[in-house]
Amino acid sequence: NKMRQLKKFTRLLLLLSLNFCIINCNYFLHITDVHLDPEYYPGSPDNCVLGSTGLGCCRKYDIHELPYHKASPWGDYKCDDSLKLVNNIFEYISKKMKYNLDFIFFTGDIVHHHLLTETPHSNLNEIKNFYKLIKIYFPNTTVYPCLGNHDTFPLNQLAPPSIFSKFLMNAINESWSEWLDKKAQETLSYGGYYTQLIKPGWRLIAINSLYYENHNLLINDHKDIANQFKWLNNTLKMAEKNNETVWFIGHIAPSSGEATDYFITNFKNIVKRFNNTLLYQFWGHEHKDTFIVYLDENKQPFSFGFLGASLMSDYRYPSFRI
Numbered sequence: 001n002k003m004r005q006l007k008k009f010t011r012l013l014l015l016l017s018l019n020f021c022i023i024n025c026n027y028f029l030h031i032t033d034v035h036l037d038p039e040y041y042p043g044s045p046d047n048c049v050l051g052s053t054g055l056g057c058c059r060k061y062d063i064h065e066l067p068y069h070k071a072s073p074w075g076d077y078k079c080d081d082s083l084k085l086v087n088n089i090f091e092y093i094s095k096k097m098k099y100n101l102d103f104i105f106f107t108g109d110i111v112h113h114h115l116l117t118e119t120p121h122s123n124l125n126e127i128k129n130f131y132k133l134i135k136i137y138f139p140n141t142t143v144y145p146c147l148g149n150h151d152t153f154p155l156n157q158l159a160p161p162s163i164f165s166k167f168l169m170n171a172i173n174e175s176w177s178e179w180l181d182k183k184a185q186e187t188l189s190y191g192g193y194y195t196q197l198i199k200p201g202w203r204l205i206a207i208n209s210l211y212y213e214n215h216n217l218l219i220n221d222h223k224d225i226a227n228q229f230k231w232l233n234n235t236l237k238m239a240e241k242n243n244e245t246v247w248f249i250g251h252i253a254p255s256s257g258e259a260t261d262y263f264i265t266n267f268k269n270i271v272k273r274f275n276n277t278l279l280y281q282f283w284g285h286e287h288k289d290t291f292i293v294y295l296d297e298n299k300q301p302f303s304f305g306f307l308g309a310s311l312m313s314d315y316r317y318p319s320f321r322i
Helices: 002-024 051-055 083-096 120-137 163-176 182-191 225-241 261-273
Strands: 027-031 101-106 142-145 194-199 202-206 245-249 278-283 290-295 301-307
Touching: 083 120, 120 142, 120 163, 142 163, 142 202, 163 182, 182 194, 182 225, 202 225, 225 245, 225 261, 261 278, 261 290, 261 301
Parallel strands: 027 101, 101 142, 202 245, 245 278, 278 301
Antiparallel strands: 194 202, 290 301
């Protein structure tokens, strides 16, 4: 009887603590890798002729190839996200889940995988429309975004600061301006990276990892493109001096097979140097809910980072994390 009473009491305490936490604790949302396809068409084949050539499937005029399934209105495991799915997920988070979100991290990749149909204009429109959608469902919530490798045109290609990268930087600055302060917008306009205080003593740093994508033919792997690492070191020194805790977001993690050696080596050294200041890291790109562990020369762990699962299904359930 005493054991039964103890179990009941424990359950009651747990229930009370959960209810207290829902009302009083702080929450944020991490979403990544949406890959929204504005031309997704219910009933179209998820396996199609030319589907593996960079044209993709699940669009109205695709010619099916056996075996195939008809794409659901909600999406398909083999295809990019439908607008209906993304709308429904955002509506569910904002209206059905009883969390008062302090902010949102979005770690990149809005544009679909239909590479041969992309144009600079269509990609920019998709990026702008996606951020408008976020603002509809989360009008009073600050969003901290970063660029993904699919958000460029062509795929993976982003030039160092120049007239060739300015059109993309201007577009994201316009879409992100209401969430970022003037200093953050300055570095964003220049190199696609920024820092901002979430609140006093708590700083966010967002890097532009597209400069460290080993498929990017427009960069020199052995250079600090856009002075980003110099800026990152200086920002972390300032945070250390001011006793600030730093959280970090980026798209391509140093554990990714697409990360350059320059990035892996230099970022790992920075994490080790500022291990007491740089508390959490949140990444995208991998489409898997997993984590990265940093090991020193003796194979001993000294830090870690979270990788978010994709909002795109990609042969698994669409996912987000709160």
